[in-house]
Amino acid sequence: MNTELLIPLLAAAVVSGTPILYATLGEIITEKSGVLNLGVEGAMMMGCFTAFITAKLTGQPWLAFFAAGLAGLLTASLHGVICLVFQGNQVVSGLALTIFGAGLANYLGTPYIGLAAPGFSPVPIPGLAHIPVLGPILFNHDPLVYLSYLAPFAVGIFFRHSRFGLSLRSVGEFPAAALAAGLNATAYRWAGILAGGFFMGLGGAYLSLAYTHLWTNNLTAGRGWIAVALVIFAFWRPGRAVFGAYLFGGIMALQLRLQAGGTSLPSSLLLMLPYALTVAVLLFSCWRQGTRAPANLGVNIEPSS
Amino acid sequence: MRPASLTALCVLVYSFLLILPAFAADSAKEKELKIGFVYVSPIGDGGWSYAHDLARQKLEKMPGITTSYVEAVPEGPDSERVMLQMARKNFDLIFATSFGYMDPMLKVARQFPKTTFMHCSGFKTAENMGNYFGRVYQARYLTGIVAGSMSTSGVIGYVAAFPIPEVIRGINAFTLGVQSVRPDASVRVVWTKTWYDPAKEKEAAKSLLDVGADVITQHQDSPGPQEAAQEKGVYSIGYNTDMTKFAPKAHLTAATWNWLPYYEKLIAEVRSATWTARADWPGMAEGVVDISPFGPMVPKDVQDKVLAKKAAIIDGSEKVFVGPIKDQSGTVRIAEGVIAPDADLLSMDWLVQGVIGTTE
Numbered sequence: 124m125n126t127e128l129l130i131p132l133l134a135a136a137v138v139s140g141t142p143i144l145y146a147t148l149g150e151i152i153t154e155k156s157g158v159l160n161l162g163v164e165g166a167m168m169m170g171c172f173t174a175f176i177t178a179k180l181t182g183q184p185w186l187a188f189f190a191a192g193l194a195g196l197l198t199a200s201l202h203g204v205i206c207l208v209f210q211g212n213q214v215v216s217g218l219a220l221t222i223f224g225a226g227l228a229n230y231l232g233t234p235y236i237g238l239a240a241p242g243f244s245p246v247p248i249p250g251l252a253h254i255p256v257l258g259p260i261l262f263n264h265d266p267l268v269y270l271s272y273l274a275p276f277a278v279g280i281f282f283r284h285s286r287f288g289l290s291l292r293s294v295g296e297f298p299a300a301a302l303a304a305g306l307n308a309t310a311y312r313w314a315g316i317l318a319g320g321f322f323m324g325l326g327g328a329y330l331s332l333a334y335t336h337l338w339t340n341n342l343t344a345g346r347g348w349i350a351v352a353l354v355i356f357a358f359w360r361p362g363r364a365v366f367g368a369y370l371f372g373g374i375m376a377l378q379l380r381l382q383a384g385g386t387s388l389p390s391s392l393l394l395m396l397p398y399a400l401t402v403a404v405l406l407f408s409c410w411r412q413g414t415r416a417p418a419n420l421g422v423n424i425e426p427s428s
Numbered sequence: 429m430r431p432a433s434l435t436a437l438c439v440l441v442y443s444f445l446l447i448l449p450a451f452a453a454d455s456a457k458e459k460e461l462k463i464g465f466v467y468v469s470p471i472g473d474g475g476w477s478y479a480h481d482l483a484r485q486k487l488e489k490m491p492g493i494t495t496s497y498v499e500a501v502p503e504g505p506d507s508e509r510v511m512l513q514m515a516r517k518n519f520d521l522i523f524a525t526s527f528g529y530m531d532p533m534l535k536v537a538r539q540f541p542k543t544t545f546m547h548c549s550g551f552k553t554a555e556n557m558g559n560y561f562g563r564v565y566q567a568r569y570l571t572g573i574v575a576g577s578m579s580t581s582g583v584i585g586y587v588a589a590f591p592i593p594e595v596i597r598g599i600n601a602f603t604l605g606v607q608s609v610r611p612d613a614s615v616r617v618v619w620t621k622t623w624y625d626p627a628k629e630k631e632a633a634k635s636l637l638d639v640g641a642d643v644i645t646q647h648q649d650s651p652g653p654q655e656a657a658q659e660k661g662v663y664s665i666g667y668n669t670d671m672t673k674f675a676p677k678a679h680l681t682a683a684t685w686n687w688l689p690y691y692e693k694l695i696a697e698v699r700s701a702t703w704t705a706r707a708d709w710p711g712m713a714e715g716v717v718d719i720s721p722f723g724p725m726v727p728k729d730v731q732d733k734v735l736a737k738k739a740a741i742i743d744g745s746e747k748v749f750v751g752p753i754k755d756q757s758g759t760v761r762i763a764e765g766v767i768a769p770d771a772d773l774l775s776m777d778w779l780v781q782g783v784i785g786t787t788e
Contacts, residue, residue, distance in 0.1 A: 383618050
């Protein structure tokens with residue numbers, strides 16, 4: 124493949140990787156606090172719909188983006204109620220959240236299917252957009268993509284250098300010690316769930332505000348699940364999440380481009396690629412993985428302790 | 429309540445009572461016909477189900493007709509339940525507008541011999557069940573002429589749904605239209621295996637734009653490909669309904685459906701009890717398929733040429749699939765001078781020469 128096709132492919136990888144990146148960061152934040160939230164898809168769908176409807180009613184894309192975060196946060200808060208207040212099973216609660224969030228968004232959204240709303244369009248960054256190769260790949264996108272460049276750094280710094288971030292991680296690793304040190308472990312887990320949900324909502328918003336400017340049922344189309352897999356692939360590190368998200372975005376874009384390029388491979392085989400990659404990635408991660416997962420991931424804190 | 433509004437209310441109630449007998453008289457004249465519609469997707473705004481629903485809305489306004497619909501009905505057992513319910517509620521005529529409703533409808537039709545069933549896009553019939561589809565390939569051919577005339581690169585992108593005869597026939601007719609004005613042009617096909625996934629269909633269109641396509645057309649219901657074309661500053665051709673509102677700067681024309689004349693004809697037959705089960709395949713001549721008004725960027729001479737072809741298709745002097753037509757490997761599939769019979773069109777599984785893509 125020559126550079127003429129490679130550059131648009133990589134640019135497309137960044138764009139289709141962006142919603143996955145936001146969602147993956149959200150799940151990393153949640154899991155770092157020791158809570159496994161499999162409801163990413165549900166929170167994304169709620170964010171996706173909220174973004175669309177807010178943009179449609181107010182005409183304010185940024186407001187819509189923020190509202191989507193709040194919708195994701197609210198959806199995830201149900202997970203908090205079930206797992207932190209009632210000590211429910213995190214896996215079951217997460218699965219229920221996926222079905223609930225997607226179902227509610229589809230129900231509320233049915234009257235708006237196929238309608239268009241204002242959103243974000245590509246804004247080349249002056250100067251940077253003209254750098255050969257890198258310019259068109261990285262700096263010729265919409266503002267939400269640029270924001271997603273900053274997000275992994277912010278999350279990384281938060282976990283490594285802020286007191287709050289370090290405490291949150293300690294709750295995910297060893298809640299008993301965190302409690303002994305005088306930390307309110309449950310409060311930190313709430314923070315992890317809510318902040319994570321906010322990011323998942325943003326990921327959903329990207330699909331209805333920038334990727335397309337339309338609403339339809341199941342717009343996220345399984346991207347939330349890819350995010351769950353990517354957290355493991357990324358070893359819970361925001362930096363690697365960027366790599367993983369763009370890898371997936373790239374594969375999604377590649378299979379269509381191979382067809383457009385006139386390959387003789389059957390399209391059914393090409394359309395399978397992103398999902399085959401998910402399986403491969405999980406295998407690879409299991410093989411490579413040490414004990415990088417938060418030690419107490421998925422384990423509820425005993426109320427008496 | 430103020431006296432004024434009380435008076436108004438009285439007048440309203442009184443006038444309503446006055447009109448009532450009129451309604452009764454009307455329905456006595458003509459039996460009230462209950463018509464049900466089953467749609468596979470939400471009605472939405474501009475797609476396949478929307479086109480059927482436009483006709484339904486107009487039917488609803490006609491005297492002696494009540495309609496009702498159920499949208500987003502999954503193909504299979506769910507659809508059987510929906511149709512069963514309609515039949516039990518004494519609907520006289522039921523339309524189901526997706527391929528996968530065929531067998532469920534057949535089952536229900538056997539249980540309710542007095543109800544008339546109409547299935548769109550399938551191939552099975554029963555004593556009280558007919559099937560119908562439209563020759564939208566005729567409109568595809570015309571839009572192909574527009575695409576071929578407006579393309580400068582000679583590469584045209586086709587965002588395709590599923591490799592089934594209906595879609596393949598559309599690609600072939602479109603390509604023949606393109607080649608009638610640009611013999612050297614190629615049509616590149618990308619399959620998404622979706623009927624409605626705006627994100628994926630837009631990405632598919634972008635991938636075609638990246639390999640040099642400067643006109644994009646599509647088979648799916650979402651306006652995603654139209655958006656992609658407009659953002660890139662090239663042209664697009666829509667499907668199902670006029671998609672201008674989604675891409676006013678790009679949209680040249682669209683291959684569109686207008687089910688109303690056909691539905692009216694069927695209803696008249698059912699009313700007069702002259703309806704018989706059969707397979708219908710109406711086209712431009714019957715007004716079921718058409719092309720939407722041209723965008724302002726389409727030059728007058730192109731418009732005239734397309735409209736002349738349209739007239740020829742309507743009067744029957746012009747056919748789309750007339751040999752010699754070669755497939756991708758160069759083999760002649762329709763011999764010189766032969767007009768392809770409908771049976772061959774309905775089972776078409778090969779792409780014409782000039783299409784770049786596979787049918788797998």
